[in-house]
Amino acid sequence: MDVTSEEATDVVVEAFSKTPDPRLREVLVSATRHLHAFVQEVDPTMAEWEVAIDFLTRTGHKSDDVRQEFMLLSDVFGVTMLVETLESLRHSNATTAATVLGPFHMTVSPRRELGESIDEIGSAVPCIVEGTVTSVTGEPIPHATVDVWQADSEGFYDVQTEAGLPEGNGRGFFTADENGAFWFRTVVPAFYPIPTDGPVGELLRASARHPYRPAHIHFIADAPGFLPITTHCFVADSPYIDEDAVFAVKSSLITPFERNDDLVAASRFGLDQPFDHARFDIVLAPAEGA
Ligand code: BEZ
Ligand code: FE
Secondary structure, rough: OOOOOHHHHHHHHHOOOOOOOOHHHHHHHHHHHHHHHHHHHOOHHHHHHHHHHHHHHHHHHHHOOOOOOHHHHHOOOHHHHHHHHHHHHHOOOOOOOOOOOOOOOOOOOOOOOOEEEEOOOOOOOOEEEEEEEEEOOOOOOOOOEEEEEEEEOOOOOOOHHHHHHOOOOOEEEEEEEOEEEEEEOOOOOOEEEHHHHHHHHHHHHHHHOOOOOOOOEEEEEOOOOOOOEEEEEEEOOOOOOOOOOOOOOOHHHHHHEEEOOOHHHHOOOOOOOOEEEEEEEEOOOOOOOO
């Protein structure tokens, strides 16, 4: 039967209304309502709709085991961060804020001893990062694991072959000590662009948006009986700190990285030169039922 544009939404909602799984039904009905409202508002020509379908098709073709262009699309629309923020409302607000995982956690970080350098090439002034992993009630979490990955002082991850970095550079999997403390040597990372060689890059160019993320170090902290947290420590004075291309900065994660010229302090970390220093403490919530 003929269906008018006014009736179309209700007809499709009705078609999905017998979906047995209640959550899937809710999602499909809501997706229908929002998609139809979007199309009603934008009123695309058929040629414009084909451009959109082609864009999504190429987004799929650009994706594989190590490149997730759809996730990048979700990132630049701020949707990944919105899902993270909504997810965090389900848990204690006393934990470290969570933020996006990003596409560069694609290899296993090398296990490293506390104090070891994740900078394998000595590319810049050494930087010491230290912190403790504690519970929301303030107790240290002994032997928590802390997985770390970051770009180097030029803004490259080891997996970006154009940089020619050794595998594992800028990565480390640490186990905190009996007091929940961790520390490692690195270099202050630089800001860098998200991948722009695919449809998402086209989208950014077409909308006159820059692709840059402020400098940051990624962390995943975990311990038995606790909810793992995926987060970043952002370098306080980094360019783009107020305009992250993927909207992932939370003010509580902005961390001063400060030069320390005290050679006695340097010697405590096995250094004999001025160094940069940052402290990033991580708070985990107990897992459900723990
Ligand atoms: C990252 O920080 O590694 C990242 C996050 C989202 C999109 C692209 C890169
Ligand atoms: Fe990153």
